[in-house]
Amino acid sequence: MDAxxxxxxxxxxxxxxxxxxxxxxxxxxxSWVLRVEDGRFRVGLTKFATRMLGEMVDHQFEMAFEAKVxxxxxxxxxxxxxxxxxxxxxxxxxYQGSNPRLLExxxxxxxxxxxxxxxxxxxxxxxxxxxxxxxxxxxxDATIDKILADEKAEDN
Numbered sequence: 089m090d091a092x093x094x095x096x097x098x099x100x101x102x103x104x105x106x107x108x109x110x111x112x113x114x115x116x117x118x119s120w121v122l123r124v125e126d127g128r129f130r131v132g133l134t135k136f137a138t139r140m141l142g143e144m145v146d147h148q149f150e151m152a153f154e155a156k157v158x159x160x161x162x163x164x165x166x167x168x169x170x171x172x173x174x175x176x177x178x179x180x181x182x183y184q185g186s187n188p189r190l191l192e193x194x195x196x197x198x199x200x201x202x203x204x205x206x207x208x209x210x211x212x213x214x215x216x217x218x219x220x221x222x223x224x225x226x227x228x229d230a231t232i233d234k235i236l237a238d239e240k241a242e243d244n
Contacts, residue, residue, distance in 0.1 A: 106135040114224035141168025181212015
């Protein structure tokens with residue numbers, strides 16, 4: 089994966105465009121996970137997730153430092169202008185904290201989703217169901233196609 093560090097895949101479907109980091113893994117629920125050092129992983133929302141939530145408004149993480157975290161466990165919430173969403177862990181291990189910069193600049197989640205806008209860190213192992221970038225683009229294709237089909241059905 090280190091050979092992929094910093095490289096991205098350009099993705100475009102309909103009106104949605106993003107650059108997906110090649111060295112990240114992705115959840116079907118549109119989060120990403122990236123190893124920042126041995127055993128320590130940083131997690132954030134994909135550009136697609138931030139588009140669905142809208143402009144970021146607020147967030148809160150409810151875990152204590154070093155608390156045990158299971159995959160699928162709710163560890164906080166994030167609120168966008170369009171929706172509020174629970175934040176589920178996609179890494180099992182010990183909680184290492186949330187991104188302190190978001191307290192002052194929550195917009196980083198949308199403007200730099202794969203960089204300074206990360207949400208939290210956990211020391212442990214990512215969910216084995218996480219996908220590489222190629223498989224995740226398939227999830228994006230299916231999700232966007234469904235949204236477009238639903239919009240077309242509403243118009244008829």
